[in-house]
Amino acid sequence: MLSEFNSCQPCLDTINDKDAFNINNSSNIHTIIPLEADAERNIRTRTVTPIVTGSSVVAFTFNGGVILAADTLGSYGSLAKYRNISRIHQVNEKTVLAVGGDLSDADYIKEAVDSKVEQDTIQEDGGEMTPLALYTWSTRLMYHRRTKLNPLLTSAIVAGMENKEFFQGKNFIDLFTCRFLGRVNDKGSGYKEFLIITGIGNHLAQYRVVVITNDGVEFKAKEVQPDWSLAPLLHNTE
């Protein structure tokens, strides 16, 4: 009970005061397994489920560069709560970041990226955040949170035009080759591809026939019917 507050002992009875009625000398107080105690007290110390979410992001490379698309909805479960949220974020002249999933974690990622880019820019040593650099850095960030068992429940798509130095060794370097598109998920696993869709769209909207040419991605199957029977089974699919 808070009337018996003792600053030298851990205060366990924020919600549960049954300890105050315990006459016997209980050694439970001194041996606590943190996760258990948290669950007992209904306190969560890490993100478990996403709350306000953004849906899919679709992106692919074409012969002019890279194109991204995302809707501007922030859903609170099944409620269409926030109708004008921008999920595509320009990092600098050559890099774009799009996020899907939990939107508070998405804001955290955007702020972390902006802060990093600003701190790097003021060094004035010529270093800049190219798409590959951002992709690698985001992987580090997401994987780090994953190892602490406190993941950022979003996926990040990084797109843009990479520097020519990245393509050393290739004979033909031009605007086409410099396109970059990659995705990092909440586990810190990243991959680079010509066509990337995150979220529920990944399971429902990937066309079965796609041809990849030098110009980019060409959708061949125009009349493919998506299989909606999967929809009820898919949730938290970042």
Add this chain to the structure above:
Amino acid sequence: MSSIGSGYDLSASQFSPDGRVFQVEYANKAVEASGTVVALRCKDGVAFAIEKIVTSRLYESGSNKRIHNVDKHIGMAVAGLLADARQLLTVARDEAKQYKYDYGVSIPVKYLADRLAMYMHAYTLYGFVRPFGCFILLAAYESDGPQLYGVEPSGVTYGYYGIAVGKAQQTAKTEIEKLKLSELKLEDAVKEAAKIIYQVHDEVKDRMFELELSWVGQVNDGKHERVPTNIFNDAEKFAKASLEEADDDDDEM
């Protein structure tokens, strides 16, 4: 000018009988021995000009810069021990980053100056550390106009319209007082600052020097940066030309 501490100057935690902390005064001597820095706050911005003394032809030009960015909008110029200044630069950058993280807006340069002053002052209180041997100048162009602050090794900070620090600070100060700063535009202030540096530079004692120029003001939307190459060249030409005029005047006499 040079007074002997005679036993009361061994650590910053000692006062002398006449109430001076000698270690802090010695830190100021380190500042006075460095290349001159001139800062001018004019009508629509602030200009920095630094006489960066180069001791050997073997050094790559552009090394050991003395003008830095703290945040996008704040510039820092240093006089004194460069290594000490580098640590203060890190402290200032962290302070600005934390402020932006906490409050969402860039730190006003007045607050940054106060916090940096508090930090520098802390090092003048104890016997196991020494004071910072550098004078830090901070400049920004904010919503209420251009701002220029200077922090001394003792931890005292003032706002300035114009200031010169370093070897030739007395001569440079006289030159600054001749200018009408409140009517100057930033492009002209840059030229005047460069001119003052060239005028006070001592050809005999320090042969080679590099001029560093930077500005922040309405022209570049409050983003502090080194002066663009064409403006730099114009300023240098103007400075050298005025030197020659002065020489001609001397010859005529």
